[in-house]
Amino acid sequence: MKRSGNTAWWTSPRPLWLVAALFAWLMATAWVRPLMAPDEGRYAGVALQMLYSGDWLVPRLDGLPFFHKPPLFYWIGAGAMALAGPVEWAARLPSILGAVVAAATLFLFLRRWSTVRLALLSTVVLVTTPFFFLGAQFANLDMLVAGCITGTVLLAAGAVLARERDEPWRAMLAGAYLLAAAGLLAKGLIGAVLPAGVLLAWCAVTRKTAALRLAAWLPGWAVLLAVAGPWFVAMQMRYPEFFDYFVITQHFRRFASSGFNNEHPFWFYLPVMAGLTLPWFGWLLVPRRKEAQPAGRRLCDVDWLMWIWLAVIVAFFSMPRSKLIGYVLPALPPLAYLIAQRVLAGRPLEVLLPRLRAMTLAAAAVCVACMMAIVVYATPPGARLRLPADLAAAPGDQVVMLDNYTYELPFYWRLRNPVLVSGDWKAAGDEGRDNWRKELLDAARFDPARAAATLIERTQLATTLCSPRTSWLVGPNNAQLANPWLGRAQLVAFNERIAVWRFAGSAARDPHCLDLSPGAPAPAAQATTGKGTDGND
Structure with a gap:
């Protein structure tokens, strides 16, 4: 029997066309947000x-x-x-x-x-x-x-x-x-x-x-x-x-x-x-309409499959206390x-x-x-935080994250080498709750030698930075409150979450290059207003 124009919407699409249409629909907005x-x-x-x-x-x-x-x-x-x-x-x-x-x-x-x-x-x-x-x-x-x-x-x-x-x-x-x-x-x-x-x-x-x-x-x-x-x-x-x-x-x-x-x-x-x-x-x-399902109609095999499938998945993921929506x-x-x-x-x-x-x-x-x-x-403001156009991290520079690990930054900066992460690692221990610190500590168990070179104790930060190389420091936008020595660094970019400083290091490898002058007041905290170069595109 010939199909009417009104039922053309229900004709079976070819599998390859269907896959192409599904892919195009799901891909259409995959690029719009950071x-x-x-x-x-x-x-x-x-x-x-x-x-x-x-x-x-x-x-x-x-x-x-x-x-x-x-x-x-x-x-x-x-x-x-x-x-x-x-x-x-x-x-x-x-x-x-x-x-x-x-x-x-x-x-x-x-x-x-x-x-x-x-x-x-x-x-x-x-x-x-x-x-x-x-x-x-x-x-x-x-x-x-x-x-x-x-x-x-x-x-x-x-x-x-x-x-x-x-x-x-x-x-x-x-x-x-x-x-x-x-x-x-x-x-x-x-x-x-x-x-x-x-x-x-x-x-x-x-x-x-x-x-x-x-x-x-x-x-x-x-x-x-x-x-x-x-x-x-x-x-x-x-x-x-x-x-x-x-x-x-x-x-x-x-x-x-x-x-x-x-x-x-x-x-x-x-x-x-x-x-x-x-x-x-x-x-x-x-x-449900009265004529939709005659009395006594039994579920078919496909019906049973779908009901059981739905129940098993929801029940399984409802049992643990920790639940994420995507599960x-x-x-x-x-x-x-x-x-x-x-x-x-x-x-x-x-x-x-x-x-x-x-x-x-x-x-x-x-x-x-x-x-x-x-x-x-x-989407956090400035999620694509980039360096200003007139500044760029050279191949020999090092990137150091202060008391935080900004997951998306290596992606947007296209960093080929691991960054250094400064923190109080000895006191961190084995934290029960998931966060950036626990993930890095768990990973460190499998390669202690690499971890020793990557996870820097806060007390050893001067040894890392007081060298004849440029360092790019990434931390919370109020990190200068806890690290007043950042007054010696150049603030190059910040947003409502994080800030980036450029530190020139010490050509003479002065181990005190982070020390403030005796009696000098700590510099005022910068980048706490949320205004500045956020690089959001």
């Missing part, structure tokens, strides 16, 4: 340092081995920056690719095992949900692993359904194991454990006990181990403490312990997901399906199409508006 501290600055900085150092095996934060997370995000980011340079969209490309994988696999799975209408609307709902859109625009690991988890679940579920119908299934299952390996390399054990939990629960509820044998499919395990195994083995061989730190501490201790950042109640994710998926979430609040991004694809199903249930297509077009445009506008709001209200 990196946000600390997360985006941290992960982009590690990727850039991987590129500059030429060591693509060990992720490094300020030159020190950084094993909070595996390397897949850094590999993709470093590869993108090798082609485009250190620009924001290249730093965010891993997240964008994760979002494209999630949306594309959702569409392809539903097109095969449900209807084209439901597949297309679910995908549209997903990519125009502010939660998903903003997650794809943020340079951290959450969206990348969400894409891997989504692809693993859907490819494995497709293999199960195809096997039941005596259709080809091995390629899909191999793809599921491949994406599980990518999930392991993206964010560790959750990349494989969460999809396994979803699939095992789904098979148990739908009584697909025979399908459980696919979990022991040897070719799949060979793919997983061949892809993910070498990096973990290499790190354990090089750093004997790697397993205890990466697996025990970063996975199990963090999951079970309190005292970390971002503690929230058990129900935290429920209002978060409802609020950040508007306006689409509103459809779930619309009373539940893997729950958005099933939620998008459930919303789309509610929208389409029992409603004539001719009546729905005008409303859906308007709703899609409104949702897309909300996504862009949220991005603009972040640019205006959530």
Whole structure:
């Protein structure tokens, strides 16, 4: 039967065109705002340092081995920056690719095992949900692993359904194991454990006990181990403490312990997901039409998969006290399906199409508006702090950060070498809460020799600075209150957070070059008004 013009919106797009459209939509605003501290600055900085150092095996934060997370995000980011340079969209490309994988696999799975209408609307709902859109625009690991988890679940579920119908299934299952390996390399054990939990629960509820044998499919395990195994083995061989730190501490201790950042109640994710998926979430609040679902209709296999998937992800991340919003991004694809199903249930297509077009445009506008709001209200002033045009750090100069580590600065200054970080390191100890100091101290455990040359005790600062070389000092914009000797340095740039000084050093290596004249008053603090050269572009 010939399709009418009103239903052309529902025709199935070609997969390559769909992927291109998804990528273009998610990439469209990836460049408009500077990196946000600390997360985006941290992960982009590690990727850039991987590129500059030429060591693509060990992720490094300020030159020190950084094993909070595996390397897949850094590999993709470093590869993108090798082609485009250190620009924001290249730093965010891993997240964008994760979002494209999630949306594309959702569409392809539903097109095969449900209807084209439901597949297309679910995908549209997903990519125009502010939660998903903003997650794809943020340079951290959450969206990348969400894409891997989504692809693993859907490819494995497709293999199960195809096997039941005596259709080809091995390629899909191999793809599921491949994406599980990518999930392991993206964010560790959750990349494989969460999809396994979803699939095992789904098979148990739908009584697909025979399908459980696919979990022991040897070719799949060979793919997983061949892809993910070498990096973990290499790190354990090089750093004997790697397993205890990466697996025990970063996975199990963090999951079970309190005292970390971002503690929230058990129900935290429920209002978060409802609020950040508007306006689409509103459809779930619309009373169901009587003819939408006949009495006694049973949930199909796909329905069960989506409900179980949503419940497992939300419940898993609700258990630990420490919660970040991005953790539940893997729950958005099933939620998008459930919303789309509610929208389409029992409603004539001719009546729905005008409303859906308007709703899609409104949702897309909300996504862009949220991005603009972040640019205006959530981006720190002068986040792209640069040196004035007439000043530049020469190759022999050293950069020293005072009692702080500004994550995004090495990215924007394109520093090829680690910076020196001054602080009271001996008194810092092993801090329980996450911050820049704990991250550097944790990294220092794996390379004490490099750490000794990078993490400078405040009492040894004079030895570092009183040398015949120029130093660029970066610290809080009121750092002169605690370091009156900064009156000897030239203030070259500052904003509401940080300031930069240029210190000429001492040609004679005078160990007292930081001393103030006896009896001289301490210079007044500078750069506390927020006015000056901020270099924000």
